[in-house]
Amino acid sequence: MVASIMPRSLLLLVLPVLMLSASDPREADKDTSAIVQASYIYNIAKLVEWKDPALKSGNFKIGVIGNTNLYQELIKKYATKSIGKQPIEVLKLPRSAEAEPCHILFVGQADLALMPALYKQIKGKPTLLITEYQGALEDGSVINFVRVDNTLKYEISLVNSRQHKLEVGVTLKQLAHHVEE
Amino acid sequence: MLCRISTSFLALCWATMVMAQSDALVNANRKYQEGDLAGARVLLDEAVREHEFSGKPEAWVLRGFVYKDLYKKDPLGRDGAFFREEALASLFVSTELDTAREFSQSSIQAYDFLTKTLYNDAARALNELDQDKALAYYGKYKQAVLRLAPGRDLTERDIEFNNALGTVYTKRFNQAREQQEWFDKAVSTYRQVLVLDPANYGANYNLATLFYNRGVYNIQRISSENDIPSLQRIQEVSREFFNEALPYMLKAFEMNPRRRETLLGLEGIYYSLQDERQSDHYRALYEALEAEPAPEK
Numbered sequence: 382m383v384a385s386i387m388p389r390s391l392l393l394l395v396l397p398v399l400m401l402s403a404s405d406p407r408e409a410d411k412d413t414s415a416i417v418q419a420s421y422i423y424n425i426a427k428l429v430e431w432k433d434p435a436l437k438s439g440n441f442k443i444g445v446i447g448n449t450n451l452y453q454e455l456i457k458k459y460a461t462k463s464i465g466k467q468p469i470e471v472l473k474l475p476r477s478a479e480a481e482p483c484h485i486l487f488v489g490q491a492d493l494a495l496m497p498a499l500y501k502q503i504k505g506k507p508t509l510l511i512t513e514y515q516g517a518l519e520d521g522s523v524i525n526f527v528r529v530d531n532t533l534k535y536e537i538s539l540v541n542s543r544q545h546k547l548e549v550g551v552t553l554k555q556l557a558h559h560v561e562e
Numbered sequence: 563m564l565c566r567i568s569t570s571f572l573a574l575c576w577a578t579m580v581m582a583q584s585d586a587l588v589n590a591n592r593k594y595q596e597g598d599l600a601g602a603r604v605l606l607d608e609a610v611r612e613h614e615f616s617g618k619p620e621a622w623v624l625r626g627f628v629y630k631d632l633y634k635k636d637p638l639g640r641d642g643a644f645f646r647e648e649a650l651a652s653l654f655v656s657t658e659l660d661t662a663r664e665f666s667q668s669s670i671q672a673y674d675f676l677t678k679t680l681y682n683d684a685a686r687a688l689n690e691l692d693q694d695k696a697l698a699y700y701g702k703y704k705q706a707v708l709r710l711a712p713g714r715d716l717t718e719r720d721i722e723f724n725n726a727l728g729t730v731y732t733k734r735f736n737q738a739r740e741q742q743e744w745f746d747k748a749v750s751t752y753r754q755v756l757v758l759d760p761a762n763y764g765a766n767y768n769l770a771t772l773f774y775n776r777g778v779y780n781i782q783r784i785s786s787e788n789d790i791p792s793l794q795r796i797q798e799v800s801r802e803f804f805n806e807a808l809p810y811m812l813k814a815f816e817m818n819p820r821r822r823e824t825l826l827g828l829e830g831i832y833y834s835l836q837d838e839r840q841s842d843h844y845r846a847l848y849e850a851l852e853a854e855p856a857p858e859k
Contacts, residue, residue: 391678394685396726400764401771403827404778406834406841413781413800413834420784420793428790462786528836531804532797556790 407450410457415450417533418487418526419458422511425524425535426464426485428553432546433507436484440470444480447489449473478502487511496520507546518561523547527558534558586612587621594628599635602628610652619660623669626653630672637679650676650706657710670710677706681719688726691733693747696723721759728752728765732772739779748772763817767824770811774831777803781834804834822848 404411441464445452455471478498500521517525518538536559590605606625615621629649653673684699728751735744755765777800815824825848832841
């Protein structure tokens with residue numbers, strides 16, 4: 382009897398708990414490696430001199446083979462910038478050793494199979510090749526991204542840079558993780 | 563409806579004792595039954611100040627019901643919070659005085675009803691992202707519950723509340739990422755949950771994600787203005803966030819290895835820590851899970 386005349390029980394509301402969503406590195410704007418690499422490439426472009434007179438005018442071309450996220454990051458943040466008086470032009474190149482002439486050519490690690498042919502193709506040409514695999518400087522790359530202490534750094538081969546008629550600035554050398562003289 | 567139920571209940575309880583009561587309580591009860599809550603309130607406020615009634619549980623329980631109904635008439639009104647406080651206080655006094663336990667059951671149920679309204683107000687405030695109001699209501703809820711039942715274990719409630727509060731701080735931080743205080747409060751709140759319940763999946767996962775997304779956000783802010791030294795510093799700062807995130811995400815994974823979000827979280831954290839092998843490992847686990855046939859219904 383008593384129970385039936387008590388105030389009805391009030392239900393507790395469910396508290397608003399949200400499961401957060403982790404950033405997906407497969408999305409271009411959340412790919413931390415691509416973002417860091419793009420910034421390095423832009424800075425490298427500013428700290429290297431292309432001695433070949435033919436490359437001192439026109440657009441400053443940055444070619445990317447593979448790594449779509451890096452290409453998108455370069456387009457998003459740097460495609461409206463200039464290196465000196467040369468406007469940056471970012472090119473997404475086909476997976477082929479017949480690469481269009483560029484000031485900088487980045488080749489992702491997914492395209493290592495192209496490397497032997499690419500080295501032959503750009504040999505002696507004023508193209509700064511940037512790679513991301515172990516032993517790349519020995520193969521002929523000028524700048525290679527390396528993983529050091531859970532961060533991304535770069536190593537440089539001055540020997541290879543000279544072969545491509547590139548003058549690497551002091552700052553770029555000093556900040557490198559490793560320099561091959 | 564509740565007012566009539568309460569009135570009926572009190573009339574019933576008093577059936578055997580009403581003759582012994584003085585006019586003040588009888589009149590107050592009559593006004594209450596007639597729905598004149600303001601009139602009943604005046605009489606009861608005076609009554610409980612008098613020595614004759616201040617020690618009588620029936621005076622306090624009736625006052626508690628009157629104030630409870632005043633609160634329910636307009637819970638969001640100017641005096642709503644005051645009415646609720648008075649109702650809780652009166653019902654508590656009645657339970658203390660009611661050694662014969664004549665009114666205890668109804669008092670406790672009414673008291674319980676009111677404490678739940680405090681909890682629900684805290685929940686509504688969290689939904690409105692008003693963390694200060696939520697904290698105030700939740701504090702009052704705990705205080706009210708523990709006043710009546712000092713030994714009551716509210717750990718589960720604390721865990722639920724702090725998980726929800728952490729969500730609010732995270733949303734606040736996502737809305738204004740330059741305000742570090744929201745991030746710090748979110749971290750501290752989830753950590754409080756983990757002190758109470760180290761195996762709380764939600765707090766482990768959310769804390770990991772909070773740190774991880776913070777590290778990613780730092781890197782996302784890199785622009786053409788950043789030179790190489792600043793780029794390296796940003797990476798080092800982000801690395802600390804990724805390293806903070808990792809053990810919590812691993813714990814969440816250990817607790818539930820088949821949750822897709824933890825596999826993606828670990829893939830992302832290891833990727834950002836430049837550990838490609840581990841990142842690929844968790845990606846493969848995720849893809850294997852995705853490839854499993856859907857369970858039959």
